[in-house]
Amino acid sequence: MTPAPGSFTAEEYAARLVRTQAAMAKRGLSALLLTTPADIAYYSGFLTRFWESPTRPWYLILPAAGYPVAVIPLIGQTLMARTWVADIRCWQAPDLADEGITLLADTLREIAQGIGGHNRKIGVPMGHESHLRMPLNDWERLKCATPEMSFESDDGIVSQQRMIKSPSEIAHIRTTCAIAARAFARVPEIARAGVPLDQVFRRFQMLCLEEDADWVAYLAGAAARGGYGDVISPADERELTPGDVLMLDTGLVRNGYFCDFDRNYSVGPPSDTVASAYQTLIEAAEAGFHAARPGATAADLFHAMHGVVGGPMDGGRFGHGVGLQLTEGCSLIPQDQTMLATGMVLALEPVITLPDGQIMVHEENIVIGVDGAQWLSPRAPRMIPVLEG
Amino acid sequence: MTPAPGSFTAEEYAARLVRTQAAMAKRGLSALLLTTPADIAYYSGFLTRFWESPTRPWYLILPAAGYPVAVIPLIGQTLMARTWVADIRCWQAPDLADEGITLLADTLREIAQGIGGHNRKIGVPMGHESHLRMPLNDWERLKCATPEMSFESDDGIVSQQRMIKSPSEIAHIRTTCAIAARAFARVPEIARAGVPLDQVFRRFQMLCLEEDADWVAYLAGAAARGGYGDVISPADERELTPGDVLMLDTGLVRNGYFCDFDRNYSVGPPSDTVASAYQTLIEAAEAGFHAARPGATAADLFHAMHGVVGGPMDGGRFGHGVGLQLTEGCSLIPQDQTMLATGMVLALEPVITLPDGQIMVHEENIVIGVDGAQWLSPRAPRMIPVLEG
Numbered sequence: 001m002t003p004a005p006g007s008f009t010a011e012e013y014a015a016r017l018v019r020t021q022a023a024m025a026k027r028g029l030s031a032l033l034l035t036t037p038a039d040i041a042y043y044s045g046f047l048t049r050f051w052e053s054p055t056r057p058w059y060l061i062l063p064a065a066g067y068p069v070a071v072i073p074l075i076g077q078t079l080m081a082r083t084w085v086a087d088i089r090c091w092q093a094p095d096l097a098d099e100g101i102t103l104l105a106d107t108l109r110e111i112a113q114g115i116g117g118h119n120r121k122i123g124v125p126m127g128h129e130s131h132l133r134m135p136l137n138d139w140e141r142l143k144c145a146t147p148e149m150s151f152e153s154d155d156g157i158v159s160q161q162r163m164i165k166s167p168s169e170i171a172h173i174r175t176t177c178a179i180a181a182r183a184f185a186r187v188p189e190i191a192r193a194g195v196p197l198d199q200v201f202r203r204f205q206m207l208c209l210e211e212d213a214d215w216v217a218y219l220a221g222a223a224a225r226g227g228y229g230d231v232i233s234p235a236d237e238r239e240l241t242p243g244d245v246l247m248l249d250t251g252l253v254r255n256g257y258f259c260d261f262d263r264n265y266s267v268g269p270p271s272d273t274v275a276s277a278y279q280t281l282i283e284a285a286e287a288g289f290h291a292a293r294p295g296a297t298a299a300d301l302f303h304a305m306h307g308v309v310g311g312p313m314d315g316g317r318f319g320h321g322v323g324l325q326l327t328e329g330c331s332l333i334p335q336d337q338t339m340l341a342t343g344m345v346l347a348l349e350p351v352i353t354l355p356d357g358q359i360m361v362h363e364e365n366i367v368i369g370v371d372g373a374q375w376l377s378p379r380a381p382r383m384i385p386v387l388e389g
Numbered sequence: 390m391t392p393a394p395g396s397f398t399a400e401e402y403a404a405r406l407v408r409t410q411a412a413m414a415k416r417g418l419s420a421l422l423l424t425t426p427a428d429i430a431y432y433s434g435f436l437t438r439f440w441e442s443p444t445r446p447w448y449l450i451l452p453a454a455g456y457p458v459a460v461i462p463l464i465g466q467t468l469m470a471r472t473w474v475a476d477i478r479c480w481q482a483p484d485l486a487d488e489g490i491t492l493l494a495d496t497l498r499e500i501a502q503g504i505g506g507h508n509r510k511i512g513v514p515m516g517h518e519s520h521l522r523m524p525l526n527d528w529e530r531l532k533c534a535t536p537e538m539s540f541e542s543d544d545g546i547v548s549q550q551r552m553i554k555s556p557s558e559i560a561h562i563r564t565t566c567a568i569a570a571r572a573f574a575r576v577p578e579i580a581r582a583g584v585p586l587d588q589v590f591r592r593f594q595m596l597c598l599e600e601d602a603d604w605v606a607y608l609a610g611a612a613a614r615g616g617y618g619d620v621i622s623p624a625d626e627r628e629l630t631p632g633d634v635l636m637l638d639t640g641l642v643r644n645g646y647f648c649d650f651d652r653n654y655s656v657g658p659p660s661d662t663v664a665s666a667y668q669t670l671i672e673a674a675e676a677g678f679h680a681a682r683p684g685a686t687a688a689d690l691f692h693a694m695h696g697v698v699g700g701p702m703d704g705g706r707f708g709h710g711v712g713l714q715l716t717e718g719c720s721l722i723p724q725d726q727t728m729l730a731t732g733m734v735l736a737l738e739p740v741i742t743l744p745d746g747q748i749m750v751h752e753e754n755i756v757i758g759v760d761g762a763q764w765l766s767p768r769a770p771r772m773i774p775v776l777e778g
Contacts (some may be wrong), residue, residue, distance in 0.1 A: 002625065004622070005587075005622065005623040005624065005625045006623060042772065046561045047623055048609075048621045048622065048623060049607055049608060049621075050609060051607060052435070052606055052607040052640060052714075052715045053607075053714075053716040054518045054519075054520070054714055054716065055517075055518045055709065055713050055716050055720065056518075056705075067749075073606075073705060074705065075620075075621060075705050076621060078619040078622070079619060079621055079622045081624070088557060090491055092702070092705060093705050094517070094518075094672035094705055094722060094724075094725075095721045095724070096517060096722075096724045096725060097516065124525065126524055126525035127526055128444075128483070128485060128488065128524060129444045129522065129524070130443075130521060130525070131441045131524060131525075132520065132521065132525055132526045133515060133519065133520050134520060135515055135516055135518070135519045135520060136513065136515035136519070136520075136521055136542070137515045138541060148741055153525070153526060164692075167615070180616065185584075189515075198394075198603070202599070202601070202603075203598075203606075205598050205604065206595045206598050206599065208593075209591045209592075209594050209595050209598075210591070210595065212591070213591070214587070214623070215591075215594065215605065216594075216604065216605070217441055218438055218441040218442075219604070220437075220438060220439060222435045229467055230467035230468055231464075231469045232439040232464060232465060232468055232517045233393070233437065233467070233471070234393075234394040234395060234436055234437060234603070235394065236391065236394045236439070246584060247542075251441060261714045282447075313481070316462060316464050316642050317464060317481050317482060317483060318517075323443075325441075325443055325672070326442050327442040327443065327444050328439045328443070331444065331483045331485075333483060333484065333485075333584055335483075335484070336483075336485060348670065355536070363724055370498070
């Protein structure tokens with residue numbers, strides 16, 4: 001059987017498992033129960049866009065010792081069998097009477113008995129930015145079906161493991177960043193005064209695909225005179241107009257891995273305010289880059305960038321981790337004391353507030369190396385690129 | 390302020406709210422708490438691809454009487470203010486110490502007090518194919534912060550409301566289906582013997598965008614000799630080969646609404662087995678279509694189609710609802726006794742198993758009208774289309 005597209009070697013998954021089991025042992029966990037696309041992909045190599053359908057829950061169990069066990073709908077058996085996961089148990093989903101819960105409970109019980117001892121603690125990601133991808137009714141039913149077990153927070157184990165990327169993961173993200181970079185370089189082909197913003201969004205996604213994205217999971221952006229007010233609204237039909245700043249921010253996916261960076265463009269010549277704000281953003285990202293080394297904290301990077309741009313923080317943060325998800329792991333905010341370590345991939349995302357209240361956002365991706373950071377996205381030009389006005 | 394792109398009139402949202410409040414009153418709920426993109430979009434018109442970032446939770450509360458209240462990260466304030474929702478309460482997210490939970494608890498308390506009475510039941514979608522999009526730790530914290538309230542299942546209220554589409558929603562889905570139909574009609578431009586499947590996937594997504602998709606949330610498919618074995622694996626680099634059946638299944642999005650249908654193609658002339666299986670699938674979908682009228686059940690549609698194709702059911706179902714999600718609402722399986730009603734939009738998705746164990750899947754979208762069903766996807770040709778071999 002050919003390996004699942006985008007998956008790594010069994011050795012890579014085994015290394016992730018062993019590191020995770022060491023962390024589980026410290027907390028006395030019998031198993032970890034995983035339910036979300038990124039967590040399951042990380043430990044199995046199971047990549048599919050079928051997650052878009054909310055109907056079926058999927059489960060991957062990491063035992064305290066031994067190999068992962070998949071408890072999944074029958075429709076996924078063939079693909080899961082192409083991963084390194086050998087123990088695959090399926091039910092015929094959808095099943096309105098029992099959506100895999102009996103099978104899951106039996107499997108957890110078997111695993112816990114195999115581990116031995118009196119401990120029956122099952123770790124589940126419950127912390128910041130996690131969610132449980134199964135119905136709450138089924139969650140309660142699972143707990144009732146396994147009264148001898150206790151389900152508790154994984155204490156961030158999974159998030160912490162995923163935060164440090166292996167060389168293979170970094171290579172994947174570098175590839176994804178290069179695809180986005182090629183698409184951004186071609187924006188002058190599709191965007192100029194008179195083109196509606198929603199058409200720019202469509203054409204940009206086409207460029208990403210033409211440049212080899214598997215799919216374009218995320219595209220945000222904005223265009224407005226002298227900056228923009230909002231970076232999460234869908235595009236509307238308003239035409240680009242001289243004096244606009246156009247921003248496009250993409251999280252495209254290649255082999256399951258995201259990039260997340262943006263580019264700004266001036267439609268026609270920029271005002272002095274915009275030109276200067278843009279340069280300040282570039283300098284802020286550089287300040288973040290130079291502060292980024294093992295031992296520095298997420299908060300340190302925030303302060304390095306905020307020291308350059310100043311101003312309020314309505315957007316919420318100046319960056320975050322990137323990997324199997326568009327955003328994951330730490331946040332570049334004053335509160336976040338996460339210690340940076342070799343292998344972390346980050347988005348540096350300083351925001352500047354202009355005198356009239358508009359904002360501009362700049363974003364690059366970096367990886368933390370032994371001696372400091374490296375750029376994964378090719379750095380944006382030092383002067384704001386100008387589109388035909 | 391211009392309305393949020395893709396949103397409906399305030400009257401449409403008010404009608405949804407009033408119907409939902411009537412259902413809430415029967416169950417004695419003080420409020421509904423919603424956390425997922427589709428549920429929040431349905432009652433607010435808040436559409437954004439920013440949901441791709443898992444970092445921030447978002448909350449919409451429907452009180453037993455009165456208007457919805459949004460409790461959301463500050464980054465979403467501008468967009469939410471462009472919807473019909475007037476009461477918007479924001480916190481500066483991410484906040485590692487309190488990710489909106491105090492604000493949410495205070496808001497729920499205020500709403501329950503405003504409703505009056507001793508009842509403090511908060512409904513939350515907890516049933517089949519639902520999930521809670523917030524960390525479990527925060528869920529426990531919310532319950533601790535509001536000991537006077539009980540959180541319980543919404544008993545399917547939200548899912549049932551969303552299942553019946555308004556004329557405006559049906560018009561949106563019809564538009565989305567027409568976009569996919571135009572893209573499918575152009576597949577011969579991009580797929581022929583010698584083209585790798587992953588390039589077909591990329592080029593097909595580009596066609597969808599060129600034909601006016603906002604984005605391509607879902608693309609699955611397969612190509613293999615005389616049928617395929619699996620419909621959820623990512624595309625690999627294998628080249629199309631004469632004798633292959635190529636299947637592409639897309640859930641693209643326009644104005645927030647999905648279509649979900651597929652098309653099959655034969656690379657070069659089809660074998661008799663493939664040609665005949667294809668015609669059987671077309672007949673099965675027609676049998677489903679003719680069985681689809683108000684008062685029939687989801688199970689009836691399954692049996693109508695299964696009566697034509699026969700065979701095992703490894704894929705799990707013969708169709709499902711479609712709307713703000715790729716799949717939602719009922720499942721066309723023997724277990725599902727959901728009564729069809731005017732305004733339901735469904736995917737009919739019969740599967741046929743070929744003598745060698747390969748499968749073929751055909752899918753169309755329909756809407757239930759007063760006197761029977763209407764096609765939303767233009768029906769596939771009666772003979773399998775042939776690509777250059």
